[in-house]
Amino acid sequence: MGVVCTAAGWSWAILLVTMFVSANLLSRYHRAARAARIEDVVEKSGARDAWQVIANGGVFTAAAMGSLFHPSPLWLAVGAGAIAASTADTWATEIGTLVAHPPRLITTGTPVAAGTSGAVTWVGSSAGLAGAILIAIITVFVGWGATAAWAAVVGGVAGSLVDSIAGATLQRQQWCERCGKATERLVHSCGTTTRPQGGLGWVDNDVVNALSSLTGAVIGLMWLW
Numbered sequence: 067m068g069v070v071c072t073a074a075g076w077s078w079a080i081l082l083v084t085m086f087v088s089a090n091l092l093s094r095y096h097r098a099a100r101a102a103r104i105e106d107v108v109e110k111s112g113a114r115d116a117w118q119v120i121a122n123g124g125v126f127t128a129a130a131m132g133s134l135f136h137p138s139p140l141w142l143a144v145g146a147g148a149i150a151a152s153t154a155d156t157w158a159t160e161i162g163t164l165v166a167h168p169p170r171l172i173t174t175g176t177p178v179a180a181g182t183s184g185a186v187t188w189v190g191s192s193a194g195l196a197g198a199i200l201i202a203i204i205t206v207f208v209g210w211g212a213t214a215a216w217a218a219v220v221g222g223v224a225g226s227l228v229d230s231i232a233g234a235t236l237q238r239q240q241w242c243e244r245c246g247k248a249t250e251r252l253v254h255s256c257g258t259t260t261r262p263q264g265g266l267g268w269v270d271n272d273v274v275n276a277l278s279s280l281t282g283a284v285i286g287l288m289w290l291w
């Protein structure tokens with residue numbers, strides 16, 4: 067992805083690096099406290115694997131490829147929306163899971179355990195908005211223009227909204243009989259194999275993240291139109 071984005075231009079590479087470096091720095095912030103709060107719930111925490119990287123940067127890289135072969139302002143709006151959605155989502159998760167009080171499901175408002183997909187806090191959502199705004203500022207800095215900057219803000223907000231809604235509804239939910247707890251893990255931290263409780267079996271966090279990024283791209287494009 068780095069090679070494709072660099073070939074498309076330094077601006078693409080700078081935005082890609084901004085997302086991954088900021089995500090990495092935020093994940094280091096109070097890492098131990100976050101891990102203790104969410105390790106029972108989330109499927110993956112900490113190190114980003116290849117699927118996670120593709121889910122978060124794949125749509126952006128596809129836009130970079132489009133720009134490489136067929137340059138147009140269209141790709142800038144698409145790319146800005148996609149990378150802003152992924153950045154907003156990551157920032158919201160890293161900061162939101164540190165909030166002391168339990169988050170609420172975006173769909174029902176029910177308080178749930180920190181780390182539950184689709185759960186939101188005001189602090190986390192504000193952090194997400196800040197992430198989208200950072201991407202917007204960078205797009206201005208690299209000369210992508212005001213339209214791409216607004217595409218980043220609008221696409222970032224829409225993408226993280228879709229991420230939360232899809233996380234609460236479509237994403238695979240498991241249940242640990244032994245602990246009596248909801249989780250995303252197929253094998254719980256206690257060692258028990260969990261059973262399906264809701265959502266679609268093939269929809270994990272990576273699928274939801276890719277959907278969020280795609281939403282950001284589409285909304286960015288609609289903003290351009």
Ligand SMILES: [Zn+2]
Nearest residue numbers: 242245254256
């Ligand atoms: Zn358990």
